[in-house]
Amino acid sequence: DGMKVAIVxxxxxxxxxxxxxxxxxxxxxxxxxxGTTRDxxxxxxxxxxxxxxxxxxxxxxxxxxxxxxxxxERTKEAVRDADLAMVVLDGSEPLSEDDRNALNSVRKxxxxxxxxxxxxxxxxxxxxEDDLHELAPGVxxxxxxxxxxxxxxxLAESAVQLVLGDEPPSSDAILVAKERxxxxxxxxxxxxxxxxxxxxxxxxxxxxxxxxxRA
Ligand code: GDP
Numbered sequence: 001d002g003m004k005v006a007i008v009x010x011x012x013x014x015x016x017x018x019x020x021x022x023x024x025x026x027x028x029x030x031x032x033x034x035g036t037t038r039d040x041x042x043x044x045x046x047x048x049x050x051x052x053x054x055x056x057x058x059x060x061x062x063x064x065x066x067x068x069x070x071x072x073e074r075t076k077e078a079v080r081d082a083d084l085a086m087v088v089l090d091g092s093e094p095l096s097e098d099d100r101n102a103l104n105s106v107r108k109x110x111x112x113x114x115x116x117x118x119x120x121x122x123x124x125x126x127x128x129e130d131d132l133h134e135l136a137p138g139v140x141x142x143x144x145x146x147x148x149x150x151x152x153x154x155l156a157e158s159a160v161q162l163v164l165g166d167e168p169p170s171s172d173a174i175l176v177a178k179e180r181x182x183x184x185x186x187x188x189x190x191x192x193x194x195x196x197x198x199x200x201x202x203x204x205x206x207x208x209x210x211x212x213x214r215a
Pocket of ligand 1: 009010011012013014015016017018119120121122123144145146147148
């Protein structure tokens with residue numbers, strides 16, 4: 001079912017836009033009001049040849065609003081389940097307390113890989129490399145523009161590299177994205193193995209054709 005990615009960050013950094021850009025479709029609702037993505041939206045996408053389940057989360061910020069608080073709890077659950085957390089920042093604004101909290105919360109509770117995604121690279125750059133280094137030394141960072149589609153390939157490459165390590169999926173390896181497909185392929189294989197036995201033992205061709213048809 002793919003590697004799980006949790007997209008986190010304070011409201012308005014562009015998490016939903018990033019999810020949409022990665023899916024190349026309008027699924028999540030993009031709004032200009034902070035804190036409106038209150039539920040976790042999950043979508044499947046193939047990035048760099050690898051299947052991913054992407055969860056756009058409500059954002060991690062300290063809030064008194066009870067509905068938003070449920071969203072924050074769900075975000076934490078999504079992060080716990082993930083193989084990779086993409087912490088999204090807004091490169092056109094200085095780092096805020098909410099950014100620091102979001103990143104620290106992920107670093108504290110999460111055992112998987114973390115990738116910092118600095119969004120809005122199409123706007124004048126305010127967030128500097130020094131800020132990033134001080135905030136999260138050693139955490140890999142990519143700059144993207146979800147709106148313009150900039151940097152998305154590099155983002156996919158980094159995501160694949162972080163979850164699979166240095167070995168890229170070889171082009172002749174078969175990657176099966178669904179459990180149902182895996183089962184079907186295994187059944188086909190065992191039918192082919194039986195066909196081989198049928199052939200080797202000299203059984204009539206109509207028996208062979210039964211095995212082959214099953215495969
Ligand atoms: P979320 O709250 O983190 O999910 O953020 P949204 O995806 O709703 O985006 C918040 C605002 O930032 C919206 O007005 C988007 O149009 C805008 N936005 C998102 N990504 C970009 C980007 O790459 N460049 C620019 N200039 N604006 C963006």
